[in-house]
Amino acid sequence: MARKLSLHPKKKEWDQTFQMMSWWKADEVRAAQVMVVGAGALGNEVLKNLALMNVGRILIVDFDRIEYHNLSRSVLFRESDCEANRLKADVAAERIREINPNVKVQTIQGDIMLDVGLGVFRRMQAVIGCLDNRLARMYINRHCYKVGRTWIDGGIENLAGQISVYTPDVSCYECTLSQGDWVNINAKLGCPDVARRNSSQGRVPTTPISSSIIAAMQVQEALKVIHGNHEQSLAGQRFYYEGMSNFIMQFKLAPLQEDCLAHFPYDPIIEASTLSADRSVGETLAWLNAYFEVEDAAIELDHEVVLEVATRKTEQVYEMVVAKPHLTDKRLRELAVDPGETVVFTKEVNVLDASFPAPDRKLRELGIPPLHILRVRAGDDIHFVELTGDEAFLNYT
Numbered sequence: 001m002a003r004k005l006s007l008h009p010k011k012k013e014w015d016q017t018f019q020m021m022s023w024w025k026a027d028e029v030r031a032a033q034v035m036v037v038g039a040g041a042l043g044n045e046v047l048k049n050l051a052l053m054n055v056g057r058i059l060i061v062d063f064d065r066i067e068y069h070n071l072s073r074s075v076l077f078r079e080s081d082c083e084a085n086r087l088k089a090d091v092a093a094e095r096i097r098e099i100n101p102n103v104k105v106q107t108i109q110g111d112i113m114l115d116v117g118l119g120v121f122r123r124m125q126a127v128i129g130c131l132d133n134r135l136a137r138m139y140i141n142r143h144c145y146k147v148g149r150t151w152i153d154g155g156i157e158n159l160a161g162q163i164s165v166y167t168p169d170v171s172c173y174e175c176t177l178s179q180g181d182w183v184n185i186n187a188k189l190g191c192p193d194v195a196r197r198n199s200s201q202g203r204v205p206t207t208p209i210s211s212s213i214i215a216a217m218q219v220q221e222a223l224k225v226i227h228g229n230h231e232q233s234l235a236g237q238r239f240y241y242e243g244m245s246n247f248i249m250q251f252k253l254a255p256l257q258e259d260c261l262a263h264f265p266y267d268p269i270i271e272a273s274t275l276s277a278d279r280s281v282g283e284t285l286a287w288l289n290a291y292f293e294v295e296d297a298a299i300e301l302d303h304e305v306v307l308e309v310a311t312r313k314t315e316q317v318y319e320m321v322v323a324k325p326h327l328t329d330k331r332l333r334e335l336a337v338d339p340g341e342t343v344v345f346t347k348e349v350n351v352l353d354a355s356f357p358a359p360d361r362k363l364r365e366l367g368i369p370p371l372h373i374l375r376v377r378a379g380d381d382i383h384f385v386e387l388t389g390d391e392a393f394l395n396y397t
């Protein structure tokens with residue numbers, strides 16, 4: 001018997017095989033937003049898996065360029081990318097769009113501690129950490145805790161690796177840190193130059209094998225979060241794998257500590273669609289004063305804004321308005337007249353209020369990224385106000 005030809009052949013769907021799994025929620029995966037911090041060895045594998053699994057919107061945060069030694073552990077990078085001195089985030093985005101044209105990708109060539117607003121974290125279903133330094137992990141942890149998001153940390157060394165899942169009120173990266181870890185973090189915190197602050201001391205030997213194992217598990221955990229499967233997630237636990245001896249261990253993370261500074265949820269969050277990082281300090285304060293019906297609204301910053309520096313020996317004083325994390329060593333060296341001269345910060349603030357000397361400066365110029373959530377003091381109260389006017393900042397393509 002001749003087969004009847006269908007006039008409307010069923011459209012091929014990327015995830016039709018996954019749909020055969022009873023637990024798979026195709027629409028939720030397609031609609032999900034996942035942030036990947038770090039596009040190195042782990043990041044490459046995580047991004048490849050997210051694209052293959054059809055995760056709809058992927059945000060890549062990385063500020064590095066591709067170097068030759070990355071190639072042996074990075075499935076998405078080619079020698080030509082390295083010769084062209086291309087950015088890891090750009091190349092990774094291009095390649096995963098090639099792998100699965102259904103996924104939309106956005107990149108932020110920036111630093112996780114400065115350039116990604118809290119509102120961006122808030123819009124993610126999950127955040128995946130693919131980094132090799134504690135300070136950046138601490139920031140991701142604090143940001144995620146503030147907006148109630150789970151983050152999935154991965155780390156690799158030699159043939160070993162580990163994955164930990166941190167969910168607010170269940171587990172917290174900072175609560176797991178030892179005193180030695182804090183010494184390392186504080187040393188880096190004191191270093192204003194972002195590039196130096198992010199560099200890891202001595203390169204850690206890793207292989208594409210451990211990164212593909214750990215990254216695969218990270219994505220699997222992210223899919224559980226997207227599916228709302230909290231019971232079977234690794235939240236509150238760490239999984240450790242050592243490939244040489246096939247040693248595997250899973251253990252509970254340290255319990256939450258009461259005095260931990262990371263446990264600071266921003267709740268409730270006020271969405272201010274008229275505010276954005278492109279508004280000036282003066283305009284923003286005026287809006288906040290009107291909204292909260294006060295005259296003394298103040299924006300509390302997590303970093304300092306430097307207003308004046310001086311050279312120690314020649315006692316030259318320079319006025320400036322620069323977010324301290326933007327003040328690179330190079331810029332400070334340019335100010336020092338004599339070689340060997342040191343520059344000291346003589347005036348800095350960490351609050352933007354009516355007394356701020358440069359009310360015309362845009363928030364963005366003072367280290368406040370788009371879609372950030374401001375911590376605002378009005379009278380005796382603290383409020384959390386999102387720069388929702390930056391909503392279009394997330395525009396995956």
Ligand SMILES: [Zn+2]
Binds near residue numbers: 172173174256263
């Ligand atoms: Zn904690």
